[in-house]
Amino acid sequence: IGLGVVLIGAVHDFSSLAASVRHGARSIAEITREHLGNRAGMAMMGFIWIALIYVIVAFVDITAGTFVGGAEELRAGSVAFNPGGAVAAASVMYLFLSIALGLVQKYLNPPLWLVTLIFVPATFALSYLGTKVSTVLLLNHKTWGLLILGYCCIASIVPVWALLQPRGYLGGFVLYTALAVGIIGVFFGGYEIQQPAFKSWNVGGMTGSLFPFLFVTIACGACSGFHGLVCSGTTSKQVEKESHIKPVGYGAMLAEGFVALIALVTVMIVAQDGLKGLAPGTIYGNGIGKFLTLIIGADNLNFAITFGAMAFSTFIFDTLDVCTRLGRYIVQELFKWPGRGGAIAGTLLTIAVPVFFISFARAGMWNEFWILFGASNQLLAALTLLSITVWLYQARQRIGFTLYPMLFVLTITLWALVKLVIGNVQATRGFDIKLVNAVASAALVILAVYLAISALVKLRGERKSSLVPA
Numbered sequence: 246i247g248l249g250v251v252l253i254g255a256v257h258d259f260s261s262l263a264a265s266v267r268h269g270a271r272s273i274a275e276i277t278r279e280h281l282g283n284r285a286g287m288a289m290m291g292f293i294w295i296a297l298i299y300v301i302v303a304f305v306d307i308t309a310g311t312f313v314g315g316a317e318e319l320r321a322g323s324v325a326f327n328p329g330g331a332v333a334a335a336s337v338m339y340l341f342l343s344i345a346l347g348l349v350q351k352y353l354n355p356p357l358w359l360v361t362l363i364f365v366p367a368t369f370a371l372s373y374l375g376t377k378v379s380t381v382l383l384l385n386h387k388t389w390g391l392l393i394l395g396y397c398c399i400a401s402i403v404p405v406w407a408l409l410q411p412r413g414y415l416g417g418f419v420l421y422t423a424l425a426v427g428i429i430g431v432f433f434g435g436y437e438i439q440q441p442a443f444k445s446w447n448v449g450g451m452t453g454s455l456f457p458f459l460f461v462t463i464a465c466g467a468c469s470g471f472h473g474l475v476c477s478g479t480t481s482k483q484v485e486k487e488s489h490i491k492p493v494g495y496g497a498m499l500a501e502g503f504v505a506l507i508a509l510v511t512v513m514i515v516a517q518d519g520l521k522g523l524a525p526g527t528i529y530g531n532g533i534g535k536f537l538t539l540i541i542g543a544d545n546l547n548f549a550i551t552f553g554a555m556a557f558s559t560f561i562f563d564t565l566d567v568c569t570r571l572g573r574y575i576v577q578e579l580f581k582w583p584g585r586g587g588a589i590a591g592t593l594l595t596i597a598v599p600v601f602f603i604s605f606a607r608a609g610m611w612n613e614f615w616i617l618f619g620a621s622n623q624l625l626a627a628l629t630l631l632s633i634t635v636w637l638y639q640a641r642q643r644i645g646f647t648l649y650p651m652l653f654v655l656t657i658t659l660w661a662l663v664k665l666v667i668g669n670v671q672a673t674r675g676f677d678i679k680l681v682n683a684v685a686s687a688a689l690v691i692l693a694v695y696l697a698i699s700a701l702v703k704l705r706g707e708r709k710s711s712l713v714p715a
Contacts, residue, residue: 246509249460249467250502253650257626258472259494260633260647265477266487272478274575277632277696280639285699289628290575292692293474294595295685296621297572300471301397301565301599303618306611308561309389309603310524311554312336312382326547327379332530332554333389334382335375339559340396342367343412351406368415369422372552379551390603393565394596400566401573401592402585409566416559423533423556424500427507430536436514451668452616457661460654461619466505468654470625471564472498474571477629511536525611526561530554569595606678617665617682621689624658627651628693631700638704659693662686 261273268276274293278286312333346364349355384392400408430436447454452462465471476494484490511532523531533553538546572595577587606613630651637644669683 246463246467246502246505249463250498250505253626253654254466254468254472254502255495255498256646256650257468257470257630258476258498259491261473261629262476262481262484262494263487263490264633264636265481266484266490270478270481273473273629273632274578276477276636277628280632280635281696281699281703285696287579288692288695288699289632290579292621292628292689292696293625294572294575294579295689295692296470296618296625297474297568297575298595298598299614299618299621299685300568301394301572301596302602303611303614304561304565304568305390305393305397305599305603306606306614307525308393308558308565309386310611311526311530311558312384312389313386313524326376327383328527328530328547328550328554330382331372331375331379331547331551332526332558333375333384334378335371335551335555336558336562337382338371338374339368339415339555340408340412340562342371343408343415346411346415347407350411364415365418368419369552372555373548375551375555376547379547387603391600394599394603396562397565397569397599398592398596401569401595402588409570412559412566413563416563419556419559420504423553424504424507426533426536426540426553427504427511430533430539431507431510434514434536434539436535438513439515440513451665451672454664457657457664458616460657461616461623461661463505464615464619464622466502466508468623468626469498469501470622470627470629471568472501473626473629475567526554526557529557533557602678602681610678613678613682616661617686620658620661620665620686623654624662624689624693627654627658628696630654631696635700635703655693655697659690662690662693666690 264276265271265273268279271279274286274290277289281289311329313329342364346360350360445455452458460467480493484493508529511529514535515528515532530550530553533556534546534550537549537552541549569592573588573591576582576591576594580587580591582588582590602614630647634644634647634651637647663686665686666683669679669686673680673683
């Protein structure tokens with residue numbers, strides 16, 4: 246994580262933001278089209294859309310598992326406290342609070358300090374309220390998954406001011422607080438590491454080998470192609486001047502790497518038996534909750550756990566609605582569907598595949614999707630660096646700092662995807678999830694290879710033209 250975030254992830258985020266700013270805040274797909282050609286631009290858009298689909302699938306499945314809690318709580322139906330129900334209730338109230346903030350800002354336009362003074366404490370209070378109504382929202386995994394996808398549909402279409410912007414503002418306070426709590430817990434908690442430092446080079450199964458699957462399993466903590474999508478076309482429109490690109494692009498990714506380290510330590514202090522059957526969000530919530538009790542006392546453990554899991558869900562909601570919105574944009578661009586009707590159609594087409602997965606996959610199958618999500622996400626980062634390398638080469642600038650990370654990530658992710666294709670084909674039994682994953686993996690490999698060849702042809706053409714006497 247440490248080496249990856251410094252040498253690859255932060256370089257990727259910084260470069261994609263700088264490239265977008267220098268290209269008039271255009272997206273990475275548009276930059277690819279300009280420097281590699283129209284077909285390469287279309288291939289990049291197709292790749293991005295498939296990658297976004299797997300981000301949505303993986304995160305929806307994980308969040309649904311967090312909201313369900315445990316089977317014991319659901320069977321009883323009358324327990325005093327359901328951790329999954331508590332975070333579900335708090336998260337739902339958080340979304341409604343975000344809508345209220347959006348309406349207040351839009352129609353009343355109060356000063357920011359007043360909005361912050363009222364709505365930020367209210368956001369933290371929701372974790373406490375969630376513990377008091379933890380047995381109200383006892384829904385099964387599939388129902389939660391479909392409801393979250395319904396939220397994605399709405400969030401993708403409504404104006405940014407109505408949900409995305411206020412939710413992001415409030416969620417930032419939650420995430421930074423969770424990060425501060427994690428720092429306190431890691432450095433001052435005195436917890437012992439419960440997990441072994443090393444188990445084996447290969448623990449068995451389709452994705453059991455350390456290489457290449459260690460790298461793609463980390464997914465976002467060391468390098469994330471999704472960041473490049475947000476940096477290009479979105480963050481680039483908000484940067485006031487170019488001197489801000491380094492702290493925003495490079496610095497923010499360093500912070501994400503630190504979040505990844507906190508998450509890793511959170512898992513490492515949990516006993517081996519404590520990890521069985523729990524969703525990642527639940528594990529993270531339990532760890533942050535444990536850290537938080539150092540500050541507020543062990544008597545408030547239920548609130549602390551709910552806050553930790555809610556911090557996890559705020560990050561997920563932020564990712565989900567942005568992914569759905571970006572997927573909708575791509576569909577509208579590819580099929581030339583303008584207006585409100587095009588927005589609705591693009592959203593429904595983007596959500597259709599996740600609906601299939603959530604409807605027919607068994608509960609808790611996030612690990613079936615996670616490796617493919619991680620590989621596609623990091624391969625997207627490699628392709629982003631590829632496009633930026635071509636741009637820098639054409640501009641007669643140094644390319645080593647983007648070329649070498651690109652080659653490493655491209656090799657690792659293609660290696661992982663090829664192994665996923667082979668493993669899923671061997672394991673498939675008719676038309677099932679593994680077959681769909683195999684087809685998606687193969688499509689990603691084909692698109693990535695096509696883009697790599699397009700870049701190579703472009704670079705060779707540039708090199709030959711530079712040798713022609715003036």
